[in-house]
Amino acid sequence: MRVVLLLVLLLISHLALANWSGHAEDAWPQLTMLAVQATALWAVFTRYRRSPALIRLPWLLLALAVLMQVLWGSTNLLTTVLGDKGGYLSALATVFSSMYLIPCMFMVSRSFVRDEPRVVAALDLAMACVxxxxxxxxFTHMLSGPLAKDPSSIYVVVYDADAIDFSLAIMAILRLLGARSFRWRFFYYAASSYLLVNAIVATIYNRVEMQGLPWWAGSLIDIPHALLALVAIRQPPRWLRAYHPSLGVSQTIASFAPIILSMMVVVLGFSVTRFSFVVGLVTGCASVLFYGLRVAFIQARHMDMQRAGDLSALRLEQQVGRDPLTGIANRVTLDTRLREAMQEGQRTTHYCAVLMIDIDFFKQYNDSLGHIAGDACLVKVASVLSSQLRARDSVARYGGEEFVVVLMDANAEAAVEAAKRMTGAIERLNIPHPLSPYERITVSIGIATQAADTPMDPVFLLEESDRALYMAKKNGRDRVEVADKSAHDLTVGWNRFDIVK
Structure with a gap:
């Protein structure tokens, strides 16, 4: 309540002093205007100190924007009191007026995401500085250079200033509409209120100034700062808590926000070409380059996050023990079951066999028909392999289009018979394969069998079956080959056509 009374007192004092002096730019009216701006700065900084860590930076940026206005007003006051023969104070006031845009641009265009790369923030800051x-x-070329004699230059400056002010206000309003957190909505509510009223006031003030400032004109500048102070210290309106944008709206607005920086650079670069074509062209190209770099860094970050997510999913998949696509065991489970089968074989002399199975020309199948068809093919093959096994046998997806079957209590002859049943069952699926010489999906199988002298290492049997699979592929695919030389006569020259014979 005391802040409200103070603001009312300052606003009335400003009008009274301006009316008494008869000039809007007299020292005492400017001093009261500075007091209003300082009150707004204090209110925003107080809100900054009371806010949680994540929301502090935007409030600090808003405080910096108001600080630039305070410094601009202070410089104008010094010009009134001390004079400005060399024009240095006027130039300094223009600098502060321009620097006001940096925090404003930053707070309406930044996403403020914790995991966003720092280089992206640096690029946004660089764009705001540009x-x-x-x-x-x-401003300096249009208002103090040779172009200042052209009356149209004043209108160009005014219209450009209007475009910038209203663009900032509209962007802040959009961020308000897209904020899913109540604290963020409150911040953008305060920022958009200030920027919108400031844009309206600046539009009126600049046009009044072109005709000569009346005594009351300086009081217009008090309005946005007094409003900001009131919004910052008072409780947020109820509708801010009730409003909840959809996730799609929020993400769309947050993704669009950074474009405002590049658009501003392009617009100003185009305006600067009026007196410096090279500078305008270079800055316009720089805006495109900076935005491209920004997108590239964010995309790289998202790819890193996706890889991390895939790795987490892989670890979870390994823990669960199932292949998510086919539903059969995965490689981790295979290692466990194969080791158990080998241990039982050593204990009971009922040795196991390993079948390494590969879908022929699967890459060509994927390339020609697409990954969806390829996934469907893998699921069907896995289902058929599972259906040909006994209850104590197991099948697992080894990787890509490769499967491994572990047969309990099976010698080479039994393993070959099981392999024949599997190839026949897959043939009966009759899955068309336009790029296979067999015109349908077929498999090649390599077999390795455990013996009394086989090392107790699952990798040994897997490597042996993989060598046999390599021989099956080398000999024309759609074949079964056995790594055990004692069983070689069972499989030499055997392929799916032997079933017909």
């Missing part, structure tokens, strides 16, 4: 520099160059 805008401030361009604006300073534009």
């Amino acid at each position: 805008i401030a520099i361009l604006l300073y160059e534009f």
